[in-house]
Amino acid sequence: xxxxxxxxxxxxxxxxxxxxxxxxxxxxxxxxxxxxxxxxxxxxxxxxxxxxxxxxxxxxxxxxxxxxxxxxxxxxxxxxxxxxxxxxxxxxxxxxxxxxxxxxxxxxxxxxxxxxxxxxxxxxxxxxxxxxxxxxxxxxxxxxxxxxxxxxxxxxxxxxxxxxxxxxxxxxxxxxxxxxxxxxxxxxxxxxxxxxxxxxxxxxxxxxxxxxxxxxxxxxxxxxxxxxxxxxxxxxxxxxxxxxxxxxxxxxxxxxxxxxxxxxxxxxxxxxxxxxxxxxxxxxxxxxxxxxxxxxxxxxxxxxxxxxxxxxxxxxxxxxxxxxxxxxxxxxxxxxxxxxxxxxxxxxxxxxxxxxxxxxxxxxxxxxxxxxxxxxxxxxxxxxxxxxxxxxxxxxxxxxxxxxxxxxxxxxxxxxxxxxxxxxxxxxxxxxxxxxxxxxxxxxxxxxxxxxxxxxxxxxxxxxxxxxxxxxxxxxxxxxxxxxxxxxxxxxxxxxxxxxxxxxxxxxxxxxxxxxxxxxxxxxxxxxxxxxxxxxxxxxxxxxxxxxxxxxxxxxxxxxxxxxxxxxxxxxxxxxxxxxxxxxx
RNA sequence: GCGUCCGUAGCUCAGCCUGGAUAGAGCAUCGGCCUUCUAAGCCGAGGGUCGCAGGUUCGAAUCCUGCCGGACGCGCCA
Numbered sequence: 001x002x003x004x005x006x007x008x009x010x011x012x013x014x015x016x017x018x019x020x021x022x023x024x025x026x027x028x029x030x031x032x033x034x035x036x037x038x039x040x041x042x043x044x045x046x047x048x049x050x051x052x053x054x055x056x057x058x059x060x061x062x063x064x065x066x067x068x069x070x071x072x073x074x075x076x077x078x079x080x081x082x083x084x085x086x087x088x089x090x091x092x093x094x095x096x097x098x099x100x101x102x103x104x105x106x107x108x109x110x111x112x113x114x115x116x117x118x119x120x121x122x123x124x125x126x127x128x129x130x131x132x133x134x135x136x137x138x139x140x141x142x143x144x145x146x147x148x149x150x151x152x153x154x155x156x157x158x159x160x161x162x163x164x165x166x167x168x169x170x171x172x173x174x175x176x177x178x179x180x181x182x183x184x185x186x187x188x189x190x191x192x193x194x195x196x197x198x199x200x201x202x203x204x205x206x207x208x209x210x211x212x213x214x215x216x217x218x219x220x221x222x223x224x225x226x227x228x229x230x231x232x233x234x235x236x237x238x239x240x241x242x243x244x245x246x247x248x249x250x251x252x253x254x255x256x257x258x259x260x261x262x263x264x265x266x267x268x269x270x271x272x273x274x275x276x277x278x279x280x281x282x283x284x285x286x287x288x289x290x291x292x293x294x295x296x297x298x299x300x301x302x303x304x305x306x307x308x309x310x311x312x313x314x315x316x317x318x319x320x321x322x323x324x325x326x327x328x329x330x331x332x333x334x335x336x337x338x339x340x341x342x343x344x345x346x347x348x349x350x351x352x353x354x355x356x357x358x359x360x361x362x363x364x365x366x367x368x369x370x371x372x373x374x375x376x377x378x379x380x381x382x383x384x385x386x387x388x389x390x391x392x393x394x395x396x397x398x399x400x401x402x403x404x405x406x407x408x409x410x411x412x413x414x415x416x417x418x419x420x421x422x423x424x425x426x427x428x429x430x431x432x433x434x435x436x437x438x439x440x441x442x443x444x445x446x447x448x449x450x451x452x453x454x455x456x457x458x459x460x461x462x463x464x465x466x467x468x469x470x471x472x473x474x475x476x477x478x479x480x481x482x483x484x485x486x487x488x489x490x491x492x493x494x495x496x497x498x499x500x501x502x503x504x505x506x507x508x509x510x511x512x513x514x515x516x517x518x519x520x521x522x523x524x525x526x527x528x529x530x531x532x533x534x535x536x537x538x539x540x541x542x543x544x545x546x547x548x549x550x551x552x553x554x555x556x557x558x559x560x561x562x563x564x565x566x567x568x569x570x571x572x573x574x575x576x577x578x579x580x581x582x583x584x585x
Numbered sequence: 586g587c588g589u590c591c592g593u594a595g596c597u598c599a600g601c602c603u604g605g606a607u608a609g610a611g612c613a614u615c616g617g618c619c620u621u622c623u624a625a626g627c628c629g630a631g632g633g634u635c636g637c638a639g640g641u642u643c644g645a646a647u648c649c650u651g652c653c654g655g656a657c658g659c660g661c662c663a
Contacts, residue, residue: 360658
């Protein structure tokens with residue numbers, strides 16, 4: 001029996017009993033009762049609307065069905081403490097406390113595995129993200145894509161899939177040629193020539209720095225006798241023809257800019273398993289092979305001196321050009337070849353993170369894959385909407401360096417990686433995002449990042465104060481029965497939801513769900529913790545029968561917050577440095 | 586014109602896929618709480634015609650249709 005993946009965790013016996021009960025009432029074949037977590041705690045721990053859904057097929061009043069189901073569930077067994085019928089016919093189920101204590105006792109021993117789960121069917125997934133052209137610095141929207149792509153990859157890893165993080169480098173084609181010509185113009189400008197950066201070229205000032213670096217490396221500005229850089233000493237550009245010189249400049253500039261992008265991403269905590277160069281597809285002969293195959297199968301045809309792909313046969317609004325009249329390839333050819341290459345590399349799925357300006361390409365890309373004989377379901381695309389950086393209620397528009405956009409590096413200089421990452425992750429990808437710099441720079445707990453990190457640090461500090469090593473402090477299940485405060489139970493229940501939150505976020509490719517969970521958990525934890533300020537009896541370290549149980553709860557919270565932060569690629573500080581203390585010292 | 590996404594509290598956003606019980610959170614506002622296991626915090630309150638209009642349903646923020654408003658696409662550019 002396979003339970004739908006989106007089900008909440010519940011004792012097996014309960015699930016089985018509920019299923020047997022609906023079968024006995026004559027539920028249609030294939031009907032599976034769904035258990036949910038009610039929003040209102042007074043509705044119990046789990047609830048099902050089975051009776052409401054069955055009312056139609058069984059042609060009976062829902063409350064009547066609900067009462068019969070309630071009688072059939074074995075109260076006192078299978079973790080079921082009580083069952084009651086409520087509202088129009090909901091079945092509200094209260095679980096035995098032992099279910100809670102048992103779960104809680106398992107958190108700390110699980111350690112770095114807490115929150116991870118096995119997949120029903122494990123897949124090899126290629127997560128491709130950022131993939132910015134190596135023609136300039138990364139901007140904030142790339143940062144958003146980087147954070148989301150990396151977190152989605154982690155979510156899949158945590159739920160039993162095998163993942164590779166990949167960056168596709170567009171190092172071929174017209175944009176790269178334009179880069180070369182733009183660098184050439186900047187080099188000439190540096191020598192005092194009056195030339196303009198070509199129309200449609202890269203105008204940003206960053207290229208002047210790239211140009212002077214290339215000039216220095218290739219010895220154009222070096223003094224006689226200066227040793228040229230070791231290894232691949234550059235061939236003097238003058239010995240190449242003009243187009244050769246441009247191509248050479250383009251390749252070097254692209255390499256420099258790619259390295260800068262990699263540096264920024266590294267600082268952001270994002271590392272790729274593969275940097276896949278577009279040029280490889282041509283060098284390896286994959287593109288000609290693909291074109292020949294498509295033409296042979298009839299999927300591609302010649303018209304008006306160009307080669308077209310019949311994407312309209314597969315849902316695209318019109319056919320698309322593969323090879324232009326001048327004989328050069330469109331980027332579309334590379335993209336198709338690239339995805340087929342991924343399939344050839346034995347991936348079951350390719351999850352691509354694309355900017356909003358590319359959303360129109362999803363349909364044709366899938367159509368193209370289908371035309372090439374690849375199941376279009378292979379490709380899954382996450383569209384990242386734009387980011388506007390706001391300060392003092394105004395949009396921050398210009399970058400000092402790039403001219404037209406705010407760079408990721410500039411943002412990191414202001415906020416640091418943890419805050420930037422979290423802010424990018426806390427909203428759904430498909431919603432345009434306003435990055436609130438004022439809130440990002442606020443170090444109080446109004447800032448959700450600090451709210452979560454403070455809660456983690458507080459739990460660590462409790463153990464420090466008690467002079468205990470939390471990793472070695474396992475609390476057995478029976479001790480937890482001493483937890484009696486409503487706030488303690490609330491925190492305990494929140495902790496135990498973590499694995500299903502991770503699973504749900506992974507399925508939805510939605511890291512923001514983890515953020516929401518962490519904020520909610522941190523809020524509950526802070527409330528619980530601060531009760532100790534009003535009443536010293538309620539402190540974790542207060543002497544009394546609940547001390548061990550509270551230590552166990554604090555420890556489970558600590559592990560959960562740490563795991564959640566790590567999953568998202570953030571640090572989990574054991575101490576927060578407060579400016580107040582620094583100033584007062 | 587066509588396509589995709591978005592429209593929920595003053596602001597930023599969840600909830601929509603998989604229809605159900607009084608529509609949630611954070612920030613902001615207002616009120617209460619500090620000789621603290623770090624009060625840069627905690628507790629409480631007010632605040633919403635779920636863009637509009639139809640339809641399906643016992644039941645619609647959620648599904649369907651139309652309209653209004655916004656973003657982005659609609660190249661033999663990438």
